[in-house]
Amino acid sequence: MVNKLMIVDDDPYILIAVRELFEPENCEVYTVDKGENCIEELKKGFRGVILMDIMMPFMDGWDTIEKIVNQGYLDGNIIFMFTAKDIPDKKMDNLKEYIADYITKPFVPDELIATVKECFTRLK
Numbered sequence: 001m002v003n004k005l006m007i008v009d010d011d012p013y014i015l016i017a018v019r020e021l022f023e024p025e026n027c028e029v030y031t032v033d034k035g036e037n038c039i040e041e042l043k044k045g046f047r048g049v050i051l052m053d054i055m056m057p058f059m060d061g062w063d064t065i066e067k068i069v070n071q072g073y074l075d076g077n078i079i080f081m082f083t084a085k086d087i088p089d090k091k092m093d094n095l096k097e098y099i100a101d102y103i104t105k106p107f108v109p110d111e112l113i114a115t116v117k118e119c120f121t122r123l124k
């Protein structure tokens with residue numbers, strides 16, 4: 001089984017940096033720049049770990065997770081919030097049961113890799 005990681009972030013530098021971290025780790029890395037594209041990848045069958053930014057235009061990370069849950073795409077996925085916001089906002093209160101962890105940027109690369117790899121073992 002291939003380890004799949006989806007990074008959902010509107011910052012192209014974050015997408016590139018995280019992709020470059022995980023491709024040498026034998027991961028199939030998907031990079032999408034908005035929540036709508038995340039939903040599209042899930043419709044196509046993506047299952048794996050999702051690093052979800054909060055602050056994105058049009059549909060923020062919280063609204064994207066709400067859509068994932070409501071449309072039945074949570075099964076087979078583990079979602080992490082991946083954000084520059086130090087403190088979660090009120091929207092997390094209703095969604096925290098669907099979120100594995102809250103990772104803040106800037107992140108420690110080795111810690112991020114270890115956390116995501118541990119989730120890959122849980123998905124198998």
